Amino acid sequence: QDARVAAVLDLVRPNIWELEPYRCARDDYSEGILLDANENSFGSALPPEDRVLELERYPDPYQQPLKEKIAVFRNVRPEQIFVGVGSDEAIDLIMRVFCEPGRDQILVTPPTYGMYKVSAKTNDVGIVAVPLTPEFAVRVPEVLQAVAVSPRVKVIFLCSPGNPTAKLVPLEVVEQVLQGASGCMVVVDEAYVDFANANAVSACQLVEKYPNCLVLQTLSKAFGLAGIRCGMAIGHPAVIQVLNNVKAPYNVSQLTSHMAHKVFTAENLAVLQQNVSDILKEKTRVVEALQGLPAVKKIHPSDTNFILFEVPRAQEIYRDMAEAGVVARFRGHELHCKDCIRLTIGQAHENDTFLDLFKKTTEKYL
């Protein structure tokens, strides 16, 4: 295991090892009269009723108490967790840690989440694409072949369940990639995993065995906290330490961490479970309603809180509906997604409005 950890740490860019992580006086002294960080001791300019928390102070750089709560929930250890400004921050940091600009590459499996490409482009990192099958399965031999012929591929991004595919990547498949591509980081983006029975299907259970595995999760989806921007990467402590070394020191705000803490009580987690189960029930209802419509050609199976379905003239239908006030997402330009609309499952009344308008709009085009 030690040799495997060493091999993974070898993937870290040399300049990252050379840097000395930012330190503040509070790493050594956190109590007393704090005149160390050029904050404003007179307080914020907010009205008194909004002076919640100590917003004139910088937040905790390490978020240890929050990590302890997440660790219990995910059945991992706090030192295996990086907390960031959404999982989008982790995606970007991972590229910056492992990929030399102008030289290294990431591997993606389209159709997939768009930010991998945006972050790669921003960091001048190349992209190798190994498309999913038309049924949205990962082509493992092709992925391993691509990695074997291009030693510049440093990070493989698997999205499970996928966006926009809505399909889970089975853990055996993730494991085949982790084993076959042991010279790469394998990032398993699990933004939607809580809609698919997280305990059974999460790659978190693989991080202990595979130091090249990093799992991304977020409070933006099942937790219903997209507005606070809180995501995490879960992996080997040595890899997590490197992410912590390069992150901005105070990336997670006091407001974010305050709200994130609150959700991890037994009572609030029960609300989360109830919301997830209500969303899944609504999804079944919407799928059944769509199945009865002549315009709908195909509905892909879904392990998430959204569905991807095929309807002729999808782009016009999407546009007409958006102009009439119901906004789904046109995905027809993505690989294997010709004429596809991606619909997030909303509350019952929102879904009803969607279904009514969808019927009217498609009738116009039939």
Ligand code: PMP
């Ligand atoms: N991964 C996937 C697959 C997503 O769909 C999204 C959000 N659309 C993210 C990551 C980003 O999530 P966050 O809000 O945590 O940045």
